[in-house]
Amino acid sequence: MAAPPPVYTVRVEVNPTQTIALRLPKNMPPNDDVPYKLQQYYNKDVWVARQRAVLTKGSRYLKPRFEIIFAVFMLLASLAVPIVVYYVLLHALPQKLDRVEEVNGRVFFQDERYWQARAASVGTFLGLVLVGWLPFFLWKAHGKRQVNQMLAKFGAEDAAMKGPGAQMPQWSMKMPGIGSKALHVMITYPRPTMVTPFQMGATLPPYLVNQPIDPNAGSYYTPYMGPGHAQGQPHHAPVNNVPGVPLYNDREEKIPEYSGPAADTYLPHEKERFEDIKV
Numbered sequence: 001m002a003a004p005p006p007v008y009t010v011r012v013e014v015n016p017t018q019t020i021a022l023r024l025p026k027n028m029p030p031n032d033d034v035p036y037k038l039q040q041y042y043n044k045d046v047w048v049a050r051q052r053a054v055l056t057k058g059s060r061y062l063k064p065r066f067e068i069i070f071a072v073f074m075l076l077a078s079l080a081v082p083i084v085v086y087y088v089l090l091h092a093l094p095q096k097l098d099r100v101e102e103v104n105g106r107v108f109f110q111d112e113r114y115w116q117a118r119a120a121s122v123g124t125f126l127g128l129v130l131v132g133w134l135p136f137f138l139w140k141a142h143g144k145r146q147v148n149q150m151l152a153k154f155g156a157e158d159a160a161m162k163g164p165g166a167q168m169p170q171w172s173m174k175m176p177g178i179g180s181k182a183l184h185v186m187i188t189y190p191r192p193t194m195v196t197p198f199q200m201g202a203t204l205p206p207y208l209v210n211q212p213i214d215p216n217a218g219s220y221y222t223p224y225m226g227p228g229h230a231q232g233q234p235h236h237a238p239v240n241n242v243p244g245v246p247l248y249n250d251r252e253e254k255i256p257e258y259s260g261p262a263a264d265t266y267l268p269h270e271k272e273r274f275e276d277i278k279v
Contacts, residue, residue, distance in 0.1 A: 022185040024051055026059045038189060041158070041169055050154065054173065057150060058183045061143030061176055068179045074132045078125060086121040090114065144175040147183075 020035060030051030032044055042050070093113045151171040158168040169189035176183065 016191050017188050018191050020187045020189070022051075022187060024055050024058075024183040024185060026055070026062050026181055026183070030055065038169060038187070041189070050171070053150065053154075054147060054171075054183060054185060058143060058147045058173060058176070061140060062180060062183070064179045064181050070132075070136065071178050074128070074136075077132070078128050081128060082121040082125045085124045086117045089117040089120050093117065140175050144173055147173045 018037070020038070024030065030048050032048050034042055034044060034047045038047075090113055093116055096112050151173065155168060155170055159166055162168060167190045169187050172186050172188075174184045174186065
């Protein structure tokens with residue numbers, strides 16, 4: 001007996017959240033236009049106050065002119081200082097020759113000053129990275145942590161006001177870049193429920209409720225006017241007492257119900273009825 005075929009389960013995972021990227025320039029006032037998808041969570045005053053708080057704390061870690069000068073200086077120093085140290089030590093160290101004998105009997109002398117100068121050059125480069133670049137990035141990371149801690153407190157307050165189990169947007173700031181003039185904030189919020197035209201009370205697409213633009217196609221268009229619509233009201237306006245599809249046409253004639261295709265619609269050609277043709 002053959003083994004049953006394997007059963008594969010296909011699971012489609014949809015990201016339950018969406019993200020909005022917010023750019024806050026340093027020397028500009030916050031934007032008071034709340035994004036449409038966040039209007040159910042924040043009003044205008046809360047939205048502006050939240051941005052102003054991020055700018056007040058995060059702009060302390062934005063020094064674009066100083067950062068560019070510092071980056072150029074450290075880049076030149078990282079290239080020039082190790083080279084200068086190498087040649088200075090190469091001429092300053094005393095000459096010390098080591099006798100090296102190969103397997104074939106060949107003997108030569110090797111100067112250790114070159115290896116000592118190279119080691120000092122590499123150590124100088126690592127020292128510049130530790131002394132210069134590491135504190136700079138630690139300063140940037142500290143600013144990011146300070147702002148994110150403040151945003152976490154705001155998120156906890158929002159969740160407490162909405163009640164247990166409520167899903168609220170989560171704010172987080174990216175680490176400011178070198179020479180950046182703006183703060184970049186990521187707002188992650190729950191993905192809203194997608195409404196389809198097949199749900200109750202959903203708005204129909206405009207190509208179904210609006211009259212065609214082509215005047216030649218106007219004679220083929222029959223607008224749908226539910227019993228809950230008033231005269232002059234748009235066809236796509238929502239109503240509460242629409243029982244279903246219209247049962248009568250424009251001449252007040254009842255539309256016959258659809259009974260399906262005829263019995264011989266899908267018969268093959270060889271089984272269709274023959275006709276007598278007179279020759």
